[in-house]
């Protein structure tokens with residue numbers, strides 16, 4: 001370790017661009033390791049997918065592939081962060097059971113013991129795919145903001161609100177140009193811009209991160225929310241008239257609210273998170289399916305708290321991109337976490353902090369996530 005430190009010029013001032021879960025986790029672990037960190041976010045902290053996601057965490061669902069160790073490390077890190085940040089109280093961390101269900105217009109109510117009593121609609125029972133040992137949930141916006149609050153209060157992270165326009169390597173350091181905000185200099189920069197990563201001119205020619213638009217709704221049952229037990233439902237809804245099935249996901253939260261999202265569609269990303277709007281037809285469909293699953297979620301028995309949309313950051317080989325940007329010394333990227341960015345956020349942050357400050361990551365092997373793989377291809 002010490003030899004390695006001597007070989008690398010240690011960056012001390014690090015600029016992190018992007019205030020989603022990936023940028024905030026990276027800022028947190030960098031600052032905890034002693035770096036002077038400036039985080040730059042153009043809109044609001046966790047204002048994009050990191051605030052509008054489901055918040056479902058699974059240790060085992062990536063097993064057997066290159067994402068397995070990232071999933072295991074991050075699931076465990078979420079558990080220890082929940083203790084450190086009092087997560088069950090402050091951001092709804094809790095273990096839960098995950099079950100699959102089929103939803104059909106013609107189905108009669110299921111009597112399966114696998115399903116909790118509040119799932120009393122026209123569904124066919126499926127199977128348990130996660131237990132309280134292997135699956136958990138958080139409220140992603142509350143988590144991201146709680147982590148940043150601690151990073152600011154205890155480790156001195158500085159937050160700048162402004163749009164990053166460009167990044168340049170100058171000598172041994174970097175200069176980040178912020179719209180109407182001047183330049184922010186540092187020894188290194190980490191670009192965690194989610195689906196906007198390829199909008200930065202310096203990155204667009206090197207690899208592609210694109211967006212898939214996903215809708216979600218948050219429903220508040222008018223009845224006692226305690227009836228809705230901690231069961232995540234992975235539904236497949238089969239519409240009548242031959243339309244393609246869709247796969248909505250249903251996540252009850254400890255507050256009694258129920259979050260439902262799906263499906264995802266590749267779409268052009270607007271200039272910033274504040275310009276992302278939901279289509280009414282898509283949110284209406286989610287509400288309809290929720291009502292088919294449970295009488296407690298039927299129109300009339302719920303208040304619609306939120307109808308929203310956001311973009312998942314995706315890559316061509318479905319793996320995140322984490323590492324040094326080829327040809328740009330001291331410029332790092334952490335993006336493209338697809339449908340698992342809330343799970344992967346903490347381990348990504350811890351690994352990126354080690355990479356930037358120590359020259360390598362011990363928590364996970366970053367080799368298969370390196371941006372250089374696109375050059376090789």
Ligand SMILES: Cc1cc2nc3c(=O)[nH]c(=O)nc-3n(C[C@H](O)[C@H](O)[C@H](O)COP(=O)(O)OP(=O)(O)OC[C@H]3O[C@@H](n4cnc5c(N)ncnc54)[C@H](O)[C@@H]3O)c2cc1C
Pocket residue numbers: 017018019020021022023040041042043044045046047048049050051052053054055056057162163164165192193194195196197213214215216261262272273310311312313334335336337338339340341342343344
């Ligand atoms: C509907 C939905 C449900 C999901 N559910 C889950 C789930 O249950 N579990 C799970 O693990 N994952 C889930 N995901 C995936 C997860 O939400 C994402 O992978 C993750 O949030 C990506 O985080 P990020 O920080 O990379 O990007 P983002 O959250 O998009 O953050 C990027 C940030 O960068 C900022 N930015 C962009 N450009 C600039 C610029 N030029 N200057 C300054 N700032 C800039 C943006 O404003 C934004 O705040 C879900 C995704 C969706 C869409």
